[in-house]
Amino acid sequence: MSFEQLRYDVDADGIATIAFDMPGRSMNVLSEDSIREYEEAIDKALADDAVVGVVVTSGKDSFMAGADLSMLERQAKDAANLPKEARAQAVFDFTMGLHRMMRKLEAGGKPVASAITGTALGGGLELCLATHYRVAVDNDKAQLGLPECKVGLLPGGGGTQRLTRFLGVMGSAETLLEGKPMSPKKAKAMGLVHEVVAKGEDLAAAKAWVKANAEEGRKVREKRAAGGKAEGSFEQPWDRKGFKIPGGGPYHPSGIQMFLGGNAMIRKNTYGLYEAQKEIMAAVYNGLQMPFDLALKVEARHFTKLMVGDQARNMIRTLFLSKQALEKGARRPEAVPPQPTKVLGMLGAGMMGAGIAYVSALVGIEVVLLDRDADAAARGKGYAEKLLTDRVKKGRMSQADADAVLARIRPTADYADLKDCDLIIEAVFEDPGIKKDVTERTEAAIPEGCIFGSNTSTLPITGLAKNSKRPAQFIGIHFFSPVDKMPLVEIIMGKETGPEALAKALDYVRQIRKTPIVVNDSRGFYTSRVFSTYVREGQIALAEGVTPALIENAGRMTGMPRGPLELTDDVALDLAHKVQKATRAALGEAYQVTPADALIEEMVETHQRFGRKNARGFYEYPEGGKKRLWPDLGTLKAVGPRLPEEEQPSAEDLKQRFLTIQALETARCFEEGVLEDVRDADVGAIFGWGFAPWTGGPLSYIDTVGLQEFVARCEALEKLHGPRFAPTPLLREMAEKGDRFYSRFAPAESDQQAA
Structure with missing residues (x-):
């Protein structure tokens, strides 16, 4: 044998x-x-x-x-x-x-x-x-x-x-x-x-x-062989x-x-x-x-x-099989040879840039950490030093190893120090003018073949690439905060981004042991765009007179990590207000105004409530005490009269509303070509903004509900809450044919068909 x-x-x-x-x-x-x-x-x-x-x-x-x-x-x-x-x-x-x-x-x-x-x-x-x-x-x-x-x-x-x-x-x-x-x-x-x-x-x-x-053992076997008990x-x-x-x-x-x-x-x-x-x-x-x-x-x-059952099938497929396939390079261009990053140029030493520098140095990549002056760059290195000190204290790393990691981060304010970089990641302030200046100064210093990645979370990559003389080498590499803990990286392809840039970005993400998804360019890309529908829906419900505690509890009851109002505080209301205004200006008449616009504007401009960052948002964050919903939310002009108890929606109504709006927007992204792979959609949702893991992701959720039932839910919500819930043509077509995303769009070479 x-x-x-x-x-x-x-x-x-x-x-x-x-x-x-x-x-x-x-x-x-x-x-x-x-x-x-x-x-x-x-x-x-x-x-x-x-x-x-x-x-x-x-x-x-x-x-x-x-x-x-x-x-x-x-x-x-x-x-x-x-x-x-x-x-x-x-x-x-x-x-x-x-x-x-x-x-x-x-x-x-x-x-x-x-x-x-x-x-x-x-x-x-x-x-x-x-x-x-x-x-x-x-x-x-x-x-x-x-x-x-x-x-x-x-x-x-x-x-x-x-x-x-x-x-x-x-x-x-x-x-x-x-x-x-x-x-x-x-x-x-x-x-x-x-x-x-x-x-x-x-x-x-x-x-x-x-x-x-x-x-x-021999005696036991002998007794048993003789018919006795032993x-x-x-x-x-x-x-x-x-x-x-x-x-x-x-x-x-x-x-x-x-x-x-x-x-x-x-x-x-x-x-x-x-x-x-x-x-x-x-x-x-x-x-x-x-x-x-x-x-x-x-x-x-x-x-x-x-x-x-559906739940285990969906969770196994997304949390293990799809995640593993993406980490192994399922979306990587096959014709491009391996391109490991040796020297990373990190532009911006704030919390995001410092976090990227840390996770890169941790795996052996040399990092040039650049900011507007030497002190700002040094503070970024200090962030890495703090994280490394914590690892040493917890016994997860020796002091010698920590010192070696820290030595790989070189703070600077001189663009000439980027001369040996083979990958740049820009994480400066979300201002087109600043990003243009940084891009031009960087390209004057880096080698010809260096790939330029932007960590922007809101500005379209195609527009930023216009600042570059090498748009084929320009790509979005969107991290999530805190970088050292969040597992996902969203890679965004601009209209002119080439396969070498994509391969480089994917190889880098694999080096730092994170999970990549690949999406095409659009405002908000995929993760920010769909995540915003959840928090916005919570804000709209508040403006409609729904009890704040009910909104928050219903959000958690969907399986989301926190309620939509608390998550808005985490992201920052002033940032949400800025993105809101920029999106409205960019889309013009196509922009759909909702009650959330006036609510965020009043919170930021009238009451200076920016969220957790200044301890004043939809919640209050007393020093040394527990956070609590701001008692004066009901007094805001943008908030309608509190609905009487008998007219308050049920928790189930709100749960369905929160899940449906996110799944619907994911389907829109798929239909518009922002998403091309069902794995990117579901893995990105769960590991990017915490979409209810029990569903397996928004497209798995639609498949499990069933296309006909999902379209019916959208139509019912559209009648109650407006056109943002209108089902897309693709969803209607799939409902008519009895299709599912994981039977129609799953990659042919994978075994990830629906059971």
């Missing part, structure tokens, strides 16, 4: 080692092939009388990343035309097959240890939990966890049942419900790992434990007589408290939007009341329910 996905060997002591080592992958995953070979290796080890025990490990620095989500997506695609019951049966059978495989080894009467070489997530950790003894390499960067809830699933390889039987309901809640990973040392402290050893000692430690328990002290706690759930089961006082409080906490934190957390709680509650093998069947049923 030959293996390709793993290595199998038996040493002189009779210990079989099964080492996952998938070719062509930096990390192992549970795929169709690796699962099949693992079961074959298990069968071989159990059938061989010369084998006294087993060690499961990895031939890579990390143990396993978990299940291959592409595999799950392919299986869903293959079953797309089956009735839902048949699809559910296929998922259930596959999941039960995994359970039987792991249970076979776990209850086979031979001691089994796992040598965890590094990170073990999802199915990778579940494989380890199905062994009797766990040894982990001492590495603070390694992560052990079950992150399935983050993509709309639950741990379907026994995780909900084994983890709770190891740690109890309370002890496992954070890992299961939040997907938070733990370090090997923390896992040992919690009782999930038995030993933490130095790198290179893990296999020997695991084998030593197996060898120490080999004789007891259990080994090395076996799982739940397979031994007298096992009790740590901290008590569902009907123990602490268990009752956990489930009552846990359900309330899930509702508070997720507004009931995320199905995975509810199914995890149900799987744990039901499973802990049953024998272990029946509990695995219960878990498989809850896992199946999620897998055949």
Whole structure:
């Protein structure tokens, strides 16, 4: 029997080692092939009388990343035309097959240890939990966890049942419900790992434990073969007589408290939007009341329910598959050779420019940080120094490494210092005149082949490129604040931007380990344009007399990170006012005036309320106190009389209004050619402005609602609130044909078709 996905060997002591080592992958995953070979290796080890025990490990620095989500997506695609019951049966059978495989080894009467070489997530950790003894390499960067809830699933390889039987309901809640990973040392402290050893000692430690328990295992197998009952002290706690759930089961006082409080906490934190957390709680509650093998069947049923639903499909596709494809260069021009950035010229050392300089230097790029004078440039470097100091204090970086990063940032006020740059990013004040001056002075100093990127969030790239003598080398590279934390970068193609500029921008974004989307030029591009519809809709509702607290709570209840009024404060009302005026001037009669215009104007010009930046916006931000909605909002001239209680919209009405306006504007961007790829739309929405992750993104949301139903919602809202809700011709056409965005527009080479 030959293996390709793993290595199998038996040493002189009779210990079989099964080492996952998938070719062509930096990390192992549970795929169709690796699962099949693992079961074959298990069968071989159990059938061989010369084998006294087993060690499961990895031939890579990390143990396993978990299940291959592409595999799950392919299986869903293959079953797309089956009735839902048949699809559910296929998922259930596959999941039960995994359970039987792991249970076979776990209850086979031979001691089994796992040598965890590094990170073990999802199915990778579940494989380890199905062994009797766990040894982990001492590495603070390694992560052990079950992150399935983050993509709309639950741990379907026994995780909900084994983890709770190891740690109890309370002890496992954070890992299961939040997907938070733990370090090997923390896992040992919690009782999930038995030993933490130095790198290179893990296999020997695991084998030593197996060898120490080999004789007891032999006796157990002999008794069972003779028809008797026998259990080994090395076996799982739940397979031994007298096992009790740590901290008590569902009907123990602490268990009752956990489930009552846990359900309330899930509702508070997720507004009931995320199905995975509810199914995890149900799987744990039901499973802990049953024998272990029946509990695995219960878990498989809850896992199946999620897998055949829309939410998990959408979240897996956008949060993992599409995101990964974009990060690997799905939108990169194939004909252009790699163009890594060696020296970045960062124009502007404010918070945005300083943040870009920091993330660039962090990955080894030399940065020339330029501002109007030396002091301003030095302050920008100081921002990076502050972030690095914090990393050192938290033990995430050595002082020597931090010093090396800081040394790569060279502050200056002299444009001549840009002479060696191969990429420029401009992040100066959002004024066309200033940007024109900076562009011209920069181009006089940089090499001929240098690419020029603008970080503008509002000004069209095509217009800014007119200031350049090299418009083919001019591109938008739009970051989000704070740069060191926000994962998305929006790359904007001007009308004359060439493929070399696009390739350079994408290669740079990959270097700094962020997620890129590519859009075409328009006012507000994609992210700012669609995000503004959410905050504006909240402002319009306020002007209509809707209670401010209802607006904010309804916004959060859609799954958005904050309410529309608070987000307006975060962005800054004076900036919103400036953009509003500039857009109105640019569009002329085409500009649609809404009650939000007068509201923002009055807040800024009359009351000098600029938002969080001056602690005065739709909210008040008292020093040392909690923020609260400004009590005088109802006195504004732009705000109509407060609607009586019986005329206030329901939270559901507002939720639908907020989600629909964003999804509709995304569809407009697609129809106008601002967006060309469904992946850019959904990934950009979630990672750019926090569009409700449970939907999978605005286009996934439209597909899930259904085009006919979505168009009907738009028409109903148009009658109530005006032409901004009018469905586009493309939406009407797709509704008539029964189309979906992910069946009509998904890239042909991807497996990301709707299940």
